[in-house]
Amino acid sequence: MPINNDDIADVLTxxxxLLEIQGANTFRVRAYRNAAxxxxxxxxxxxxYISSGKDLSDLPGIGKDLAGKIEQILGTGSLPMLEDLKKxxxxxxxxLLDVGGLGPKRVATMYKELGVESLDDLEKAAKDGKIRDLEGFGKKTEESILEGIQRVKQQKRGRIRLDKADRIAEPLLEYLRKNDDIKSLDVAGSxxxxxxxxxxxxxxxxxKKGTDVMKYFSDYEDVEKVVAEGETKSSVLLRSGIQVDLRVMPQVSFGAAMVYFTGSKEHNIALRKIAIRKKWKVNEYGIFKGDDRLAGKTEEEIYDRLGMAxxxxxxxxxxxxxxxxxxxxxxxxxxxxxxxxxLHCHSKYTxxxxxxxxxxxxxxxxxxxxxxMTDHSKxxxxxxxxxxEDVERxxxxxxxxxxxxxxxxxLKGTEVDILKDGSLDLPDETLEKLDIVVCSIHSYFDLSRSEQTERVIKAMKNKHFNILGHPSGRLINEREPLQLDMEKIVKAAKDNGCFLEVNSHPDRLDLTDINCKMAKDxxxxxxxxTDSHQVNHLDYIRFGVSQARRGWxxxxxxLNTHTLKQLHSMLKKK
Structure with a gap:
């Protein structure tokens, strides 16, 4: 089976x-996280990358030793060092780190003090009231852990971030396009x-008629299991755990099928109601009046026939x-x-x-x-x-x-922390020397909705505040968003001449599409x-653009579609 980048990153992570839970050296732990x-x-x-003659050790944060370990994972799918550590x-x-609010140190404490080794152990210890008695925990932490356990259990099956879906879909599509018997090919769905x-x-x-495209599909090297195989539809399970369905449609119905299988369900229902009012039928094969097909070959044809752009x-x-x-x-x-x-990038300075x-x-x-350049504040x-003094340098x-x-x-900038009381982490005399100030929350995530909202609004009143970075503070599939009244936040941004960030990093995508639309309205x-921490991250901009498009x-x-001169003017608070 092929080993992809996510497989390698998962092993390193x-x-x-496990090293951090064990109490290993902080710099050693950080090296593996950075490499992942x-x-x-x-x-x-x-x-x-390796076969093209490039040296892994030339990549940021990867030296000769780590490059060797990555090559081991690439060759065998595992790492002896990790297998030894698991013993x-x-x-x-x-x-347990999937539970919000639990870091390696807390997990290590519960393991040593209470013998907690699994999610079930953790839930039992919390329900029995044993966690609150540990030093540095308390009743509130225990309640938060129970809530976090429920969120982990309620997570939908196999939902993965968009960037990971990209890394799965793109090579599969490339593989399918090599088959000369396939005429049209596209991805639908969410x-x-x-x-x-x-x-x-x-x-x-x-x-083309008479070709065995389904066999070619199920022979893809990353397929772990063929779930179902037929003449017009096959389903496979990839090693990543994600299911892929391939449907072969008549060319005359390809556009209708793309509309139908792209969704959303709610959008399709709305289209169906329009067709019903015209006494037509619309499905994955086209628009029909009785037995006559009125449209179906292209998506544009479907929408046009229904009387819309x-x-x-x-x-x-x-x-x-x-x-x-x-x-x-x-x-x-x-x-x-x-x-x-x-307008949000980091360097070796931080x-x-x-x-x-x-x-x-x-x-x-x-x-x-x-x-x-917006490196972190102190x-x-x-x-x-x-x-x-570092900012001056x-x-x-x-x-x-x-x-x-x-x-x-x-542009000279900073990502300055919004402190608990709503003040900013750098003095005004430093901030006034900068072209741009991104203000973000990196601590005190558990404040109440009113406290968290007032914290942000107070910060926005600072004359140097330009952009609210990753506004909700969420990490997709890892950390819930902050308790914030986003309508009040957007209004405060308007009142104080501030802007809101759509953070393109795929583990954030923050603002959400809904809040993008609210800001626009x-x-x-x-x-x-992009919140880039290395040059490769600059490409993440595509995810932020997609999020913005979903938000109309x-x-x-x-802001950053404007010229530099326009940008400078718009950043100046009146």
Missing amino acids: ELAD RTVSSLSEDVGG EVPEDLSR YRRRKETVRDIDILATC YVPPELREDRGEIEAAQKDKLPDILQQDDIRGD DGHNTIEEMAKAAKDLGYDYMA RVTVAHGLKP QIAEIDKLNKKLKDFTI MGVKVVIS LEKKDV
Whole structure:
């Protein structure tokens, strides 16, 4: 079986988890975590990277020793060091880290003090009231753990983040396209609508008559199990645990099938009601009046026949797109080429893996006009956050680089922490020297809805506050969003001349699509940034653009689609 980047990253992450639970050296643990992030963000498979003659040890955070371990995983699917560690530390302990609020130190404490080795052990200890008596825990923590256990149990089967779905779908599509018998091929479902998590992958195809495309599909090297195999539909389970369905449709019905299987269910019901009013029938094979097919070959043909403009897949959620399409008033939603710069990036000054110059050159290579360097402020000690004197040193370096770079500008910025009381983590005299200030929450996640909301609103009143970074603080499938009144937050942003970030990092995608639409409706512009910690992360912008498109955002709604001169003007608070 092939070993992909996610497989390698999973091994390295599990190793880091178990080492940290065991109490290993912090720098050693961090090295494995950084290596996992580097591997998972590579745009090509590690195997292909090595076979093309590139040296893994040249990648950020990966030296000769780690490169050797990655090659071991690539060759065998496992790592002897991890297998040895599992004999010393129960591997199920790392699963407890899925429970919100539990880090390796707390897991280690419960393992040593209470003998907790599994999720069931944890739930029993919490229900028996044993956790509250541990030093540094308490009743509130115990209640939070019980809530976290329920969230883990309630997580939908196999829903994976969009970036992981990309890494599964793209090589499979590439494999299928090599089959000359396949004429048309596309992905449907929630994947095509670019939802932030995906359960299954639905692929539609047309092919030449008399060909065995289904056999070719089930022979794909990553298939672990063939669930069902027929002439027009087959289902397989991949090693990742995700199910992929392949349907072969007649060419004359391909457009109708794409509409039907792309969904959403609610969107399709709305289309069906329109057809019923016309005494027609619409399904995956087309639009029919009696036995006569009225449309079906293309999606555009389906929408046109139903009396509306073509609806982009990202908008198909029955949130007003049907009515807008009927009136030909759909938004001209954002395109990735509209983005002119990235306004949230990190460097080696804090927890990034590249120098400022390396980040700037990579951003310029993407065709950007500008990039903001926004390293962490001092409160984020784990990321070696910058003190005022460090910011001064970085400002001086950026000034030198801007004289050196041609047709590109590095903006001087910071990602400053919003403290518990709503004040900012750097003094005004430091912030006023910067071009851009991204303000984020990295602590005190458990404040009440009113406390958390007032904390953010107070921070927004600071004259240097420009952008609210990753507003809800959520981590997809890992951490619940903060308790915030988003309507009040958006209104405060408008009142105080602030902007909201759509953080493109695939474990955040924050703002949500719903809140993007709210910001648009309330007249607040957003910023689509990547929160890049290495040059490879700059490519994450595509996920933020998809999120913005789902939120009906147009070019005019996004701050960093503007020129540098316009940007400077818009960042100045009145």
